[in-house]
Structures are given as structure tokens and as C-alpha cells.
Amino acid sequence: AIEAYTSKRLKNPYADFLACEALRLLAANLHTVCQEPGNREARQAMMLGSCMAGQAFANAPVGAVHALAYPIGGIFHVPHGLSNSLVLPHVLRFNLPAAEQQYAELAQVLKLGHHGDNTEQLAQAFIDYTATLSPSTGLPVGLREVGIGENDLPVMASAAMLQTRLLSNNPRDVNEAQALAIYQAAY
Missing domain, CATH: 1.20.1090.10 (Dehydroquinate synthase-like - alpha domain)
Structure with a gap:
């Protein structure tokens, strides 16, 4: 997500939006998932954040x-x-x-x-x-x-x-x- 947001080639608002949303989700849930591996809500947020980060860097490498x-x-x-x-x-x-x-x-x-x-x-x-x-x-x-x-x-x-x-x-x-x-x- 960070690299997509700072990519100097193919920079675009869609990738920026995805990168920011991915970072929000990942930052808010990373420690919870590490401390409570069975927390399905946090794991779902991490999976969605990961997916959004992947979509971000698919659009801004x-x-x-x-x-x-x-x-x-x-x-x-x-x-x-x-x-x-x-x-x-x-x-x-x-x-x-x-x-x-x-x-x-x-x-x-x-x-x-x-x-x-x-x-x-x-x-x-x-x-x-x-x-x-x-x-x-x-x-x-x-x-x-x-x-x-x-x-x-x-x-x-x-x-x-x-x-x-x-x-x-x-x-x-x-x-x-x-x-x-x-x-x-x-x-």
C-alpha cells in the first residue's frame, strides 16, 4: 500500500484510495490479529486490507x-x-x-x-x-x-x-x- 501510494509511475487516485483504505485497515487490526489469532473480525479486516493493498499496487506498481x-x-x-x-x-x-x-x-x-x-x-x-x-x-x-x-x-x-x-x-x-x-x- 505504501509503495503504491508513492509510486512515481502510473500514479492515480484509484490506487491512492485503495492504498489509504488498506493502510487504515491493516494498521487498526495488525496487533489484534497477532495477540488474538482467533479474532475473526480483525482477521477479516486484515484480509480486506491485504486485498485492497494488492489492488492498489496492481494499479500503481x-x-x-x-x-x-x-x-x-x-x-x-x-x-x-x-x-x-x-x-x-x-x-x-x-x-x-x-x-x-x-x-x-x-x-x-x-x-x-x-x-x-x-x-x-x-x-x-x-x-x-x-x-x-x-x-x-x-x-x-x-x-x-x-x-x-x-x-x-x-x-x-x-x-x-x-x-x-x-x-x-x-x-x-x-x-x-x-x-x-x-x-x-x-x-
Whole structure:
């Protein structure tokens, strides 16, 4: 949903609507589902949010989060969702100069920040929020926690550069050195 909302190609109001609604549903129900796996109402909301996020990125494609997640899953067989979560806050920090306005808007969708916060503060609140999701749900937060070695990071950065169809959607251009720096931050 985040990548669809910030996609620089094929951006459109339909995808934006779906992305915002998906984020609302997912943020409101994620912790409930993790704490109460049998809560059908929360699980239904998560499924609908997931479906809406999928529809959003079918209409405004994903970017560097997925491009950098592919080598994690492809080379090290880490599940797709976990691969994305490992790099998400780090890619968002990288993209901040090009996506500050959109991140601030997403912060408002999730009612993050404080009354009177400026765009920069709201965008930072959104990124900080995404960084809390994995630890608050018990997921690994670093590449080393899923068996990736520090020496593997350059190979992954090189592999990520092959994902040109995804990288072309990212709000900020990513080169191999920057991809490596993102992996190092996620390590």
C-alpha cells in the first residue's frame, strides 16, 4: 500500500484510495490479529486490507522495497512478507527526500504525529511507525536474524539492481551503492 501510494509511475487516485483504505485497515487490526489469532473480525479486516493493498499496487506498481526484498527471498528463501518488512523502514528513510509529502499524508491517514506537526515531522512519524511494526509483532528486524551474512550484502545489492521494472517506480532513483547502504542499515 505504501509503495503504491508513492509510486512515481502510473500514479492515480484509484490506487491512492485503495492504498489509504488498506493502510487504515491493516494498521487498526495488525496487533489484534497477532495477540488474538482467533479474532475473526480483525482477521477479516486484515484480509480486506491485504486485498485492497494488492489492488492498489496492481494499479500503481511497487518500487525499491520489493526490489530489495527479492534477493532476500530469492537467494536466502526468506518468506516474501518478511523480506519486505526487513527493508521497509530503511527504504522509506532513503526515499524521504522524494516522498516526504506522501509520507506525511499517510501519517495523517493513520492519525500519527501531533496537532501542528509540519510535513517533515509527519513524514518522520510515519517512518518511525513502520519501524515499530516488526518488533511489536515479534518478527525479526535485521537481516542477520534471518541468516544473511554481512558478506552477502554486496551480492544482494547487485541482484536488486536487476529489478529495473520495480526500481523505475520508486520515488527516488536507487543505485547499487545506495542499495548496499540500505542493506547495511537493515543488517
